[in-house]
Amino acid sequence: MNKKDKYSASILVIGDEILSGRTQDTNSNQIAKKMTEIGINISDIRVVPDTKEIIIESINELRKKTDYLFTTGGIGPTHDDITAESIASAFGVEININQEAFSILKAYYDEIGSPFNEARQRMAMIPVGATLIDNPISKAPGFKLENVFVFAGIPKIMTSMLENSIKYLDKGKIVLSQSIKVNAVEGDIAKALRLLDSEESELKIGSYPFFNSDVDFGVNVVIKSVDEERLIKSVDKFKEFLNQNSINFDN
Amino acid sequence: MNKKDKYSASILVIGDEILSGRTQDTNSNQIAKKMTEIGINISDIRVVPDTKEIIIESINELRKKTDYLFTTGGIGPTHDDITAESIASAFGVEININQEAFSILKAYYDEIGSPFNEARQRMAMIPVGATLIDNPISKAPGFKLENVFVFAGIPKIMTSMLENSIKYLDKGKIVLSQSIKVNAVEGDIAKALRLLDSEESELKIGSYPFFNSDVDFGVNVVIKSVDEERLIKSVDKFKEFLNQNSINFDN
Structure with a gap:
């Protein structure tokens, strides 16, 4: 191979x-x-x-x-x-x-x-x-x-x-990934994610809601890329959106 | 349907x-x-x-x-x-x-x-x-x-x-199943299982080894059938084999 x-x-x-x-x-x-x-x-x-x-x-x-x-x-x-x-x-x-x-x-x-x-x-x-x-x-x-x-x-x-x-095994290029835990439901961030996703074809954006109880729920957003610079840029852009919309998050 | x-x-x-x-x-x-x-x-x-x-x-x-x-x-x-x-x-x-x-x-x-x-x-x-x-x-x-x-x-x-x-959903015939936890390794019971399996085509016999540590290991044997009488007969036959070979087991 x-x-x-x-x-x-x-x-x-x-x-x-x-x-x-x-x-x-x-x-x-x-x-x-x-x-x-x-x-x-x-x-x-x-x-x-x-x-x-x-x-x-x-x-x-x-x-x-x-x-x-x-x-x-x-x-x-x-x-x-x-x-x-x-x-x-x-x-x-x-x-x-x-x-x-x-x-x-x-x-x-x-x-x-x-x-x-x-x-x-x-x-x-x-x-x-x-x-x-x-x-x-x-x-x-x-x-x-x-x-x-x-x-x-x-x-x-x-x-x-x-x-x-x-x-x-032959190893491939490592996919870099960053996870952001967002205190919101998917409906609040869907538009921002869709925008990010359409802007950068090299990016893979996943959105994983969790629902542990009525007070402990949210979304883990995972942004992935093989290109570190693009990854950082996109994560920053997403966090900016969260701040502008007063949505809390953890890294 | x-x-x-x-x-x-x-x-x-x-x-x-x-x-x-x-x-x-x-x-x-x-x-x-x-x-x-x-x-x-x-x-x-x-x-x-x-x-x-x-x-x-x-x-x-x-x-x-x-x-x-x-x-x-x-x-x-x-x-x-x-x-x-x-x-x-x-x-x-x-x-x-x-x-x-x-x-x-x-x-x-x-x-x-x-x-x-x-x-x-x-x-x-x-x-x-x-x-x-x-x-x-x-x-x-x-x-x-x-x-x-x-x-x-x-x-x-x-x-x-x-x-x-x-x-x-339309429900099918329930498959009855009995599980026997055997204090042995698969190699000790493989022949008996093969024999049971070949005798009764209506039966499904699974053998699931577990290995938690050097002292906690064994095999879960699961015998299944839609026919209760056959299931009981086969389980009894298997237990007889275990007793004859001085192999411990739990139900």
Whole structure:
């Protein structure tokens, strides 16, 4: 891949437990935050069930659409863990016992004195051509195949796999952002935001109302740009508007 | 729609702030839990940016794919609130001032003594043919057009719009579920789960490892069925396996 200014990524969350509401997904938020930090733009997050055809279809769509694809979930030892075989099918490659993964897992189970049984050996089944991603917690590795990164679903393990994957990613230009907490409702500032937005095409302006109670409500306005000078200029202009209209705000 | 045993739904979360990681989406989890309670199966959750073409494309794909589609976000008064116009475009209908919505909003702003300005009047722009969904908190209504339900992004408001929409939904057969917290790791129970899974096609078995610390880890096994007798039989069989293998568990 040639070095570019902007990189995109998508996230595929695999798991019936998210779709049933049993589990609140927090992994995609962790990945999104990290990508924003390093200038990679997440354009798509999807949650799909533990159904092989759907997983394969989603992988093939997203890995072509964005520079990187991160998947979470479905790489454990049980019958509903079908991510690795789905990745292999999506890429049209074989899947078999990866000797490196097998050694890591064998050493771990020998050490803790637990049988390295058939189910556990299944976690060494990795698509051919993949690079392993270290899992310092429960050892069963994630992996990377071309631009697709396959992480565990358990948040702690996912987070360390994500950290261990940053070295493989090309970083984009960091989007600078400034947040202004405004003591008003959106209707009071909508016109000013619309004006700012139309003046500067390089700017991205978000307006996020919050409503905690009848006395604690307002709007977080987030102004973003890759250009620091333009960002400062626009933030100043917005604050001037707030002052002129006697609207309180915090930085 | 004829009465069926099973109903499906999808969720479209609209908002740059979710994709950047700034905000953790909790709305889709709320919707998913509620749907599971009333026997509607969520098959797809997507998060997309505040970009009109992408929103329209996603709406048209998902509203055809599932019985119901719920969208969250993008119905406020600011420039980045483009959900209502995207819905109108997706359905090929006009969007204009909805008199009912206009009256509700006017009465509200008159009451609180705040100007019902142009930005706020924008929240009365509703696709033609839509039915309003009441918002008891900040009054700007959501709406329903055919099988698509359009909710606000603020969790409190979303939750009340969701409650106010249940009456429009056909309910499916409730999926019964039993959860067993097992003091073991997945590798110890994978074989038993695989066996159970292959014996009973009516059953859905999920295995959700958790890992809080070196001493607090295990697996939540969730067995689901629409048939109570089969569910009980399978849970008993699984517990028998746990007892035979001296594995502790809680219900």
